[in-house]
Amino acid sequence: MSDRGKNQITFIKPRDEVEVHLPDGRVLQGKRNTPVGDFLKALPEWDNPLIVGAIVNHELRELTYPITIESKVTPLTMTSADGARIYRRSLTFLLEAAFEEIFPDAVLTVDHSVTSGGYYCQVGGRDPLTEGELERLESRMRELVEQDLPFERLTVPLKEAIQYFESKGHQDKVSLLRYRHRDTLVLYQLGSHRDYHHGYMVPSTGYLRWFGLRAMDEGFILQYPRRHAPKELLPLPDFSILLKTFKQYGAWLANLGIDSVGALNDAISTNRIREIILVSEALHEQKIAEIAREIVRRADQSRIILIAGPSSSGKTTFAKRLSVQLLAYGLSPFALEMDNYFVDREFTPRDENGDYDFEALEALDIRRLEHDLTRLIQGEEVQLPRFDFREGKSFPGEVVRLEKDQLVILEGIHGLNPRLLPNLPTERTFRIYVSCLTQLNLDRHNRISTTDTRLLRRIVRDARERGYSAQETIGRWESVRRGEKNYIFPYQENADEIFNSALVYELSALKPLAEPLLRQVPYGTPEYIEAKRLLAFIEWFLPLNMDLIPDNSILREFVGGSILREFKIWRKPV
Known part of the structure; x- marks a missing residue:
């Protein structure tokens, strides 16, 4: 007897109906070629929150997409990123x-x-x-x-x-x-x-x-509504400092003659990009120098420089370039690592899923941090902590004493949160917010998300420095974003200065590095949809020769080759 006879396989005409299988096990049946949105409107929760799209057989689709075969469908509401x-x-x-x-x-x-x-x-x-x-x-x-x-x-x-x-x-x-x-x-x-x-x-x-x-x-x-409240409009906060920064960046772009990605591509294709890069980097250096001058002006009173910003904003390179400018003014900043002030693992708070929440303010020993900072700026000798991440415990670290008028630079996500140093007068600190505040758009109606730029930066850096795949970085990104929304963005307007780390040419430079990484994300995984979206996005950009990027650029923190990677300020031992 043949295998065909055993399995009773025969040719048939397609049925008029198809089935839609939902993630929770429910199955919907309807006419073939019916839009997926019509299937999903049969769900009692269709409008709570509103379903606006769907993932059909591992691909992102509009609600008008016709279902032609039996399909696995995940509804997408306004609470999801897509x-x-x-x-x-x-x-x-x-x-x-x-x-x-x-x-x-x-x-x-x-x-x-x-x-x-x-x-x-x-x-x-x-x-x-x-x-x-x-x-x-x-x-x-x-x-x-x-x-x-x-x-x-x-x-x-x-x-x-x-x-x-x-x-x-x-x-x-x-x-x-x-x-x-x-x-x-x-x-x-x-x-x-x-x-x-x-x-x-x-x-x-x-x-x-x-x-x-x-x-x-x-x-x-x-x-528009935020994801956590899809049917509400939140009150508009004051964002005068951010708005000023965006307008300044817009003026820079106008001076460069680069008001859209098409104009950037024109500059690359006509070999004018070297000029664009040099002016863009000069504008960064100009702003860092302005911030340094303001710090020097207030140095007698503001001895603590707090630097905060979301992931992949270039905070590390910014802090080092700021230190170079301060050294040029004769000031020797002392870099204090906030990561050494983590509490022992057993005291680390947990999130709603029971996982350690290392981004919560309570994950830091803020009492000791404030105590040490107060003694340091008073010229006293302080033994700093050293946190061992493998053991999850704090141990005694180096003993330091600041020289007269020496400044402290403290970089970390909570730098603008007033609860970080609750008993220290605000005038004793100088607070800087660093973020990639992209204003270059595809065109006047298609804006470029600052989040997308930072994610591409992180994908490239994670692959080079940590050996992470693009899939792994994308998989962690939602958690990173959640921490930013809770602990960074609410305090942006507390900054004395904002440094916009965006570079008008950077997506053209990131493209040749990010593309092969994104293409390796496996089909059928949750991260595949995001990788496909990012690939379609960077397709609009002409690639750029990496050799044109200066070795002290913020961008070098992500693509590699930074002259500042090993930069440290020498100080006398106590």
């Missing part, structure tokens, strides 16, 4: 359409995000919007939401897309698309408004129920 991106991207497109309808001769630019949930937007070609005009714009957006109009997805020849954007005067989009390697482009359409967006959208305007417009400075904020 779901939040889909919602915010769609909301930006809604804003574009309403803005173009009401202000056809003005230019809308979506600049950067704000921590409470929102994008800072600017208006060009006319005066800033009045309160009445802003209310009219928001009202029109809400009318479009009530009408529940579809976002039509169109795949058009690339030449046709370029001609369309040329006719609209969108030169930034035209410049970007000239370097696209594919022959087609996906456009979305709402009414007469068309645009491309780097990623997927919700099916229609009716999904976009949670948003607001608020005047800010000379622009306005497009508010």
Whole structure:
């Protein structure tokens, strides 16, 4: 008897129905070619929180994606990273359409995000919007939401897309698309408004129920919900220092003539990139020198320099370059390592999952830290602790005494938290926030996330220094981000100075190093979807010759070859 006879395998016609298998074991059945969103609308929790996308057989899909075969489907709500991106991207497109309808001769630019949930937007070609005009714009957006109009997805020849954007005067989009390697482009359409967006959208305007417009400075904020509260808009905090930093960086980009990725690609293809690199690095050095001058001015009173910022911001290189500038002024800073002030492992707090929470403030012996700092700046001899990470215990470390007027540099995630040194007067400290505050965008409507830039930096550094795969780094990133949101971002505005470590050319430099690492992430893993998204993102950039990067650049901390790697300030033994 043949094997076919034993297994009773025969040819059949496809059934009219297909099954959708959910992660919790539930199974939905429906007609073949039904959009995945129609399946998911059958779930009682469809709107709580709102489902905006899906993972179908290990691939990220829009809710309009048709189910043609039996599939494993994971719903994506606004509480997930990909779901939040889909919602915010769609909301930006809604804003574009309403803005173009009401202000056809003005230019809308979506600049950067704000921590409470929102994008800072600017208006060009006319005066800033009045309160009445802003209310009219928001009202029109809400009318479009009530009408529940579809976002039509169109795949058009690339030449046709370029001609369309040329006719609209969108030169930034035209410049970007000239370097696209594919022959087609996906456009979305709402009414007469068309645009491309780097990623997927919700099916229609009716999904976009949670948003607001608020005047800010000379622009306005497009508010959206944060992931932990998907149906709420959080109050807008004061972010005047951050806004000033973003505007300064925008002015730098204007001086360089690089206002979008298309312009950056033009500079690379015409061999003007060396000038861009040199000026970008000079602007960094100029800002570090300005911060050093301010520290020197306040040195009699502010003896402790606190440096904080999120992961992969370049804090280590910044601290060393700042030390070099201070040495040039005749000041010899003493670097105190906050990691040596961890409490013994048995006293380390745990998170909601029962795991050690090393990023919590309570993981540090802040009482001893404050005590040691107070004695150091008083000129007393102090025996510092030394934390053994393998044993999870603190041991006696070196004995030190500061020289007269010597400064202390303390780098760590809690540097701006007032609870770190609760009894030390704030005027005794100088607080610096370091972050990669990218403002260079793909174009005026497709912004580049600062988080994406930092993640690419970390993927490259982790592979080179720690032997981690891109999959491992991506897998840890959500936990890293959670710590930043809890312990760093709420205290940004406590800074005396902000250093923007972004470099206009860096994604072109990171591309050739990050691409092969991202391509190694295995298909079918949770990290594969993120790796695929990042690959599609860096595809927009022309690669850059690594040899052009100066050896003291912030970027060298991640790509390797930093002259500052072994830099240490010599001091006399006690």
